[in-house]
Amino acid sequence: MSVCPFCSSGMEWPADIVVVYLSKSAQALSPSQLISVTGKLDLGLKMDPNTAFVSLIRIVDAQWAMA
Numbered sequence: 094m095s096v097c098p099f100c101s102s103g104m105e106w107p108a109d110i111v112v113v114y115l116s117k118s119a120q121a122l123s124p125s126q127l128i129s130v131t132g133k134l135d136l137g138l139k140m141d142p143n144t145a146f147v148s149l150i151r152i153v154d155a156q157w158a159m160a
Contacts, residue, residue, distance in 0.1 A: 110148075110149075110150070111150045111151065111152060112146065112148040112150070112151045112152070113130055113132070113151070113152045113155045113157075114132075114151060114152070114153045114154070114155060115155050115156070115157070116132070116154045116155060116156055119157065126159070127159070127160035128157045128158065128159060128160055129157065129158050129159075129160045130152060130155050130156070130157045131155065131156055131157075132152040132153055132154050132155030132156065133152065133153050133154050133155075134150075134151075134152060135150075135151040135152070135153050136149070136150055136151075137149070139151065
């Protein structure tokens, strides 16, 4: 990543990164594994209150499946 998601402002945040909040926990997969993600699109500058992670674009209540 070109910026730190914990210490950068929204103005520095890349437009091609989407944060995904899963509806339930999941096991980690290989980064090369293709998946399909569905959920609710949430736009605008937000900071996660639990992690202080800054994001501009999020998919919330997401579910995934193997592609």
